[in-house]
Amino acid sequence: MTGHEGSWPAGTPCWVDITVPDIETSKRFYAALLGWRFDESAPEFGGYTNARLGGRAVAALSPPMPGEEAGAPAWTVYLATDDLDALDSAVTSAGGEQILAPMQVGPMGSMALYADPEGAVFGAWQSGQHTGFEVTDEHGAVTWCDFMTSDLSAAEGFYGQVFGYTFAAAGMPGMEYELAFLPDAPEEAPTGFAAKGPDEADMPSMWSVCFHVDDVDAMVGRVQEVGGSILMGPSDFPFGRLLIVTGPDSETFSLLTPPQG
Known part of the structure; x- marks a missing residue:
């Protein structure tokens, strides 16, 4: 077992989440398969729900945003950054595409979504109160x-x-x-x-x-x-x-x- 405290080094995969059409079905599936338990979601975070093992954050599930066209669900991997604005410039300079502009998620941190030149989607996370995985392995x-x-x-x-x-x-x-x-x-x-x-x-x-x-x-x-x-x-x-x-x-x-x- 490997617990983790604090921010992850820049460039490290630090979080995963998935948007699903029926969050209760997905909760039951991952709880039964991997032993996850789920936080109560706060309305201001659009139903975004952290999953935990032994009280420590491991991943998150989310329903689609209101008015959002639901695509095929897929896990998104977030890479840690210490400076999201600088990373945003670096991604576009290197030929990537901004999907979701950098945004503050309350006191939790800041996020953005990108597609690389091959079209592969990844996220970026600059931590605040939420630092990413609290346990791995x-x-x-x-x-x-x-x-x-x-x-x-x-x-x-x-x-x-x-x-x-x-x-x-x-x-x-x-x-x-x-x-x-x-x-x-x-x-x-x-x-x-x-x-x-x-x-x-x-x-x-x-x-x-x-x-x-x-x-x-x-x-x-x-x-x-x-x-x-x-x-x-x-x-x-x-x-x-x-x-x-x-x-x-x-x-x-x-x-x-x-x-x-």
């Missing part, structure tokens, strides 16, 4: 967020320019996968970038989220029991045993049991 909490791209070199160019990442090959058999490192923490990679394989050519470039589970094989039946579906796995790879699934609104995410030790 335990059953039900986020353990990894990464990016899948059709052009690894171009993606590294964009995110390297915006967030200062440097990259090194992860040595993943059968796939091209690069670990991204922050300038001030060259020994620890907060995220990774994967080049699409031939079977993934039709998939969009996207950020994705992976939740830690204690026994991924036991989750196969559980996912289906509570209203999800299995896309792939479970299968072994150098960093554990992985299962790729969908939730009640066909949103994709992964479940991972790391290797012992």
Whole structure:
């Protein structure tokens, strides 16, 4: 178990959320699957609801904003920033597109949404009272967020320019996968970038989220029991045993049991 206090380093995946058409259905699904419990949502935050494990924030669910056209639900990964206005300029200078302009979320912090040059959506978060994940790497909490791209070199160019990442090959058999490192923490990679394989050519470039589970094989039946579906796995790879699934609104995410030790 890894608890976390305070803001996350700039460039680190620090939060995930999803907008869903029926928030009560999604609450029941994720509570049953990952053990989440939910805050009461405040009207001034439009029904946005934090999920918790042992009282610590792990993710959030939200209904669509009034008048908002509901798109296909998908998990949004937020990358931490110490200066949202400067990041906004960096994103557009590097060829990204502003989807939601920087906005203050009361005392919680400030957020913005962007699309990178491939059209992949990501969020940016400058923390206030809400600093992002309060726990990671335990059953039900986020353990990894990464990016899948059709052009690894171009993606590294964009995110390297915006967030200062440097990259090194992860040595993943059968796939091209690069670990991204922050300038001030060259020994620890907060995220990774994967080049699409031939079977993934039709998939969009996207950020994705992976939740830690204690026994991924036991989750196969559980996912289906509570209203999800299995896309792939479970299968072994150098960093554990992985299962790729969908939730009640066909949103994709992964479940991972790391290797012992």
